[in-house]
Amino acid sequence: MSLLEARLVVRRGEFHLDVALSIARGETVALLGPNGAGKTTALRALAGLTPLSGGFLRVDGRDLSATPPEHRRVGVVFQDYLLFPHLSARDNVAFGPRRQGVDRRTAHETADRWLERVGLTDLARRKPRHLSGGQAQRVALARALAVDPVLLLLDEPLAALDARTRLETRAELHRHLAAHPGATLLVTHDPLDALVLADRLIVIEGGRVVQEGDAATITARPRTDYVAQLVGLNLYRGRGDGHAVRLDSGFVLTATDSVHGDAFVAFPPAAVALHPAQPDGSPRNTWPAVLTDIQRHGDNLRVRLDGPIVVAADITPAAAAHLDLAPGRELWAAVKASETRAYPAGVPEA
CATH class of the missing domain: 3.40.50.300 (P-loop containing nucleotide triphosphate hydrolases)
Incomplete structure (x- = not known):
């Protein structure tokens, strides 16, 4: 008791x-x-x-x-x-x-x-x-x-x-x-x-x-945007159909986890790779993005990207210099399916 x-x-x-x-x-x-x-x-x-x-x-x-x-x-x-x-x-x-x-x-x-x-x-x-x-x-x-x-x-x-x-x-x-x-x-x-x-x-x-x-x-497994920000994860909600989760915007994220119905997909900013052009032989999740903000985050930099999904990415200062990052810069973002977590959204964790 x-x-x-x-x-x-x-x-x-x-x-x-x-x-x-x-x-x-x-x-x-x-x-x-x-x-x-x-x-x-x-x-x-x-x-x-x-x-x-x-x-x-x-x-x-x-x-x-x-x-x-x-x-x-x-x-x-x-x-x-x-x-x-x-x-x-x-x-x-x-x-x-x-x-x-x-x-x-x-x-x-x-x-x-x-x-x-x-x-x-x-x-x-x-x-x-x-x-x-x-x-x-x-x-x-x-x-x-x-x-x-x-x-x-x-x-x-x-x-x-x-x-x-x-x-x-x-x-x-x-x-x-x-x-x-x-x-x-x-x-x-x-x-x-x-x-x-x-x-x-x-x-x-x-x-x-x-x-x-x-x-x-x-x-x-965060279940709200507040919790996701608290623990430092990108979080999205959509409908799962096996390894694919379709968001309300229509964008599809692929994960190694298999989910069906209402689902969350989460991944850390460090899992997001940035490229100056669409990568060849790329991970299963790639999309065009526009850099909207860049700030110091510990020893690295945290950038905010707009596009089919809004995402935070962590990169090194050397990578930022190589990509010539600045607000408005057009990039390609990529996340490996193995770096994402997909899980049911219907029943809160206890």
């Missing part, structure tokens, strides 16, 4: 959230989605900060749908941490136990233990304004865990950090989450945070779950 079982229904004006969630003991689930998808609304509903319009919320078999936030045994780390500016790091961490009725001495002993665990014993008396971003994040995590939460909620916990601090803090956070015996929900827009920290991913768009599964499944 899952530790958390919920169906979160929240109606706020034009927006309607309807999301089912289940998280097992010791499991970390990442909730991903574009801006406005309902991620933070779902987290606030779990924390009791946004009331449910319908559905239910059960944690460890107990119905918490109408339970006030302070009685939920839920720990929350907000995106901006929201540490109390007038309290020291120690008193920030002790705040939760004190609200639960623990005496001051015991609460401070609990805070000291958690500050030791996150490596901040020497900074216990510092106010938040004297902490770095990474240190504030660790204090916020210690404060959330000090209440011995059954459910831990993390709202973009690494978003406010610079790249170097983020790398170090992500590894440290992974260690703490692995040791947390309760259920954890991580809200993030960063696919790397989700892939590193979570056991399972749930993707929502427009207040609904559009895909759910482990990282390998979702990265291999």
